[in-house]
Amino acid sequence: MSSTRAALTALAAHHGFDIRFAAVGPTPRMESYEAWLADGLHGDLAWMERGREVRGDPRRRLPDAKTAMVLALNHHWRAPPDPGGRTGRVARYAWGRDYHNLIGKRLKKLRRALREQGIASWGGVDTAPILERAWAAAAGLGFSGKNTMQIRVGSTSWFFLAVVFIDVSVTPDRAVESDHCGTCRRCLDICPTHAFVAPYRLDASRCISYWTIESRALPPRELRAGFSRWVFGCDLCQEVCPHNHRPPDEAHHDFLPRHAWLDLDDLLDSSDDALMERFRGTPLRRPGAAGLKRNAALVLGNLGDDAAVDVLRRSGISHADPVVRGASVWALQRLGAEPPVRDHSPIVQAEIDACSETR
DSSP states (O other): OHHHHHHHHHHHHHTTOEEEEEEOSSOTTHHHHHHHHHTTTTTTOGGGGTTHHHHHOGGGTSTTOOEEEEEEEEOOOOOOOOOOSSEEEEOGGGSSSOHHHHHHHHHHHHHHHHHHTTOOEEEESTTSSOOHHHHHHHTTSOEEOTTSOEEBTTTBSOEEEEEEEESSOOOOOOOOOSOSSTTOOHHHHHOTTOOEEETTEEOGGGOHHIIIIIOOSOOOHHHHGGGTTEEEOOOHHHHTOGGGSSOOOOOOGGGSOSSSEEEHHHHHHSOHHHHHHHTTTSGGGTTHHHHHHHHHHHHHHHHTOGGGHHHIIIIITTOSSHHHHHHHHHHHHHTTOOOOSOOSSHHHHHHHHHHHHHO
């Protein structure tokens, strides 16, 4: 068994992963996940409700599974300087290439190597029905923080997770048993939209990342000012974590900060097709062109720069998507400019009417 462990560790390292092992059984912490879903804290993320049987026990997919190989890939790079002006911030994980593609290709090669050794496997990155953080905690690959992120003690939370289940027994690693958050509340207190309803419990429908990446709708008006300059995702709860004060710099050039800041005027002025082509192979395509333009309009409203009125009128309120127009109406009001009087879309008209009520 020790020789198998050493061989698997070497194989994971060859593909760029750090690795820990956990014994397979019913998924750890599944009860907490079910309670979170039952309370509706996942917002409109209906995909999180699918595949419950497999999430609850990976043996539904790989009946002879005995060991979980929990894999980590660091993605931290130093933040480039703030360019100022009408620019928006991007969450660190999306600065470079799309990790789904990168890790997916590495997992495919790793699983092929396992198959050549006669080892059956099943797994994936976060698009598969797997509770990666629960398995990571069970395998001792960090602990689950109050901000719900997986954290490696005194090191970092800036890493991606993947899990591969195999039909071979490997001596499991020990879980991190101590609570390494203690009385710290930095992550909870810094959240500008109050998305943490309690320690270790996130309300996705109040999270900036949810609204700027996953949702296709207009976020509630009372949350928008809290987005500040975040045009894609949010890192605040990780940036203030004491365990991230000296994270390791990453050697994976695929995650270099190519898109740490986005020019908001350019986002609105670019055609939808050009925008999607520019961000090909990156996570920034996730919200679609309309989502990115919605986000850009909201951030322009938050920046308070009167010069943004022109681009909002030129490319915001004329966009075909009512969500982009609605966000632009809100931004114009925030900047003290007159929004349109009428729009055929109920979504946009509701924004216009709300602006009239607050004047």
